[in-house]
Amino acid sequence: MEMYGVCALLCAIGLFFIVMSYGASRAGRSGVPFTGAVFIAAGFLLTPLKWLALLALIDPGFLMITLMIKDNIDYKKAVPLFDKAFSDGGYRQGETCKDKSLDITVPVINETLSRALFTGHMQIYHIPRMFFAVVADDNGRYILLYKQKDTEIKALPFDEDNTLTVSDLVYKGKPAPVTFEIKNRSYS
CATH class of the missing domain: 2.60.200 (Tumour Suppressor Smad4)
Structure with missing residues (x-):
């Protein structure tokens, strides 16, 4: 039962960082990419429901990687x-x-x-x-x-x-x- 308490705490911290990153991106800033993903993935990997660690993909840092790849492709074309x-x-x-x-x-x-x-x-x-x-x-x-x-x-x-x-x-x-x-x- 204790592992679910740790999972909930880690996921809450991760959710806080993800919300802050989304807020920062709406304000034109970068936030703290991947920090929320690390906390959420770690939290769910400590439970028997390890597949829920995929929720870490909602972190805006993953979107930033796709934008960096797109920038690189556009740069090479230009x-x-x-x-x-x-x-x-x-x-x-x-x-x-x-x-x-x-x-x-x-x-x-x-x-x-x-x-x-x-x-x-x-x-x-x-x-x-x-x-x-x-x-x-x-x-x-x-x-x-x-x-x-x-x-x-x-x-x-x-x-x-x-x-x-x-x-x-x-x-x-x-x-x-x-x-x-x-x-x-x-x-x-």
């Missing part, structure tokens, strides 16, 4: 398209600009991401889902190449302030403009 765009446009590739950063602002989810500027390298951004690369032409002017879902690669030049807003992106059926800004890094 690489040749971007490589062709790089060569057709005659853009320089693979330059790290140590003195510059790329800020990506997405007002829909109230997020700003800052990263080092690396030109001619395709990257993925998830909300809204898009593939993009910042390239430089022969004059040193920056251009954004981007693609969302089944669309063609589009090229937009940055303005004189090295700022660009892409307004034709969609997230959950609604417009989701994204602002890209290239800034000079200051080291203090």
Whole structure:
């Protein structure tokens, strides 16, 4: 009888983590993947009803694995398209600009991401889902190449302030403009 008490406790802890992971994913965060699955699987594996350990599959971490596989497949499909765009446009590739950063602002989810500027390298951004690369032409002017879902690669030049807003992106059926800004890094 004691094993059922341990099972109930482990499953309750696991359910707590699963609910927290679902709540975090709805808020655009990752939560604690697989933690709830481990507790639920351990709880049911201690009982004679071991097949109930399959309930651990309701953990959103398993969905994240399928999304990671899908991202990898989509990435591999997009690489040749971007490589062709790089060569057709005659853009320089693979330059790290140590003195510059790329800020990506997405007002829909109230997020700003800052990263080092690396030109001619395709990257993925998830909300809204898009593939993009910042390239430089022969004059040193920056251009954004981007693609969302089944669309063609589009090229937009940055303005004189090295700022660009892409307004034709969609997230959950609604417009989701994204602002890209290239800034000079200051080291203090």
